[in-house]
Amino acid sequence: INDGKSLAFSTDQAGVWRARRKLAMSALRSFSTLEGENPAYSCVLEEHISKEGLYLVERLRTVMDDSGSFDPFRHIVVSVANVICGMCFGRRYSHDDAELLSLVNMSDEFGQVVGSGNPADFIPFLRFLPNTTMKKFMEINGRFNTFVQRIVSEHYASYDKNNIRDITDSLIDHCEDRKLDENSNVQVSDEKIVGIVNDLFGAGFDTISTAVSWAVVYLVAYPEVQERLHQEIKEKVGMDRSPRL
Secondary structure (H helix, E strand, O other): OHHHEOOOOEOOOHHHHHHHHHHHHHHHHHHHOOOOOOOOOOOHHHHHHHHHHHHHHHHHHHHHHHHOOOOOHHHHHHHHHHHHHHHHHOOOOOOOOHHHHHHHHHHHHHHHHHHOOOHHHOOHHHHHOOOHHHHHHHHHHHHHHHHHHHHHHHHHHHOOOOOOOOHHHHHHHHHHHHHHOOOOOOOOOHHHHHHHHHHHHHHHHHHHHHHHHHHHHHHHHOHHHHHHHHHHHHHHOOOOOOOOO
16 A cells, blocks of 8 residues: 555554654644634634534435435545545535545445455465456555645645645644754655555545444434434534534
């Protein structure tokens, strides 16, 4: 994955890996406290989640009015992808945007390929034989890496230390500080930044979309739990505003 330059599937030695992990954690910590332009939200992260949550609710209501019944999974996946894009890349897409849908489709393809299993994972020499699954796996990873590389390049071109917009900017900022630190004996290349962004997007997107989807299934199966949650929100938050982080 990502030619061995990702954080999760890395070939780095322990010291280098720890430095990259520390960099990723520092970037996430900095982003989580980043103030947004809208004072109604406590941070940029809350703004991304709240706006997308409100849009998703309206979208589901519209589809319900039009169809009567539907599978919400695709809508949830697209909304989660949009939040992760906002966090990592600083941009929100329309739900019909071709680039966003391409990312969602790539994730679906990745899940299907990984879920089908690969004998080479257990018998390594089989990787030298023609393997349709491995070929598809490499092709999907190549497409996503190309997309992330383009986004990171755009961020480097427009980077402003006084205007950190997202996690990618935060990673670049911490890398620049590391380059200026004479005591830092481990530097992080641009390719490693691409790998970290790749990991953050992939892990956050798939995990959260699956968790939210199962939560919806659970609430549909147990309406009494849904009602209890509704009452708690009504009592603690009220009906005139969104929940806050």
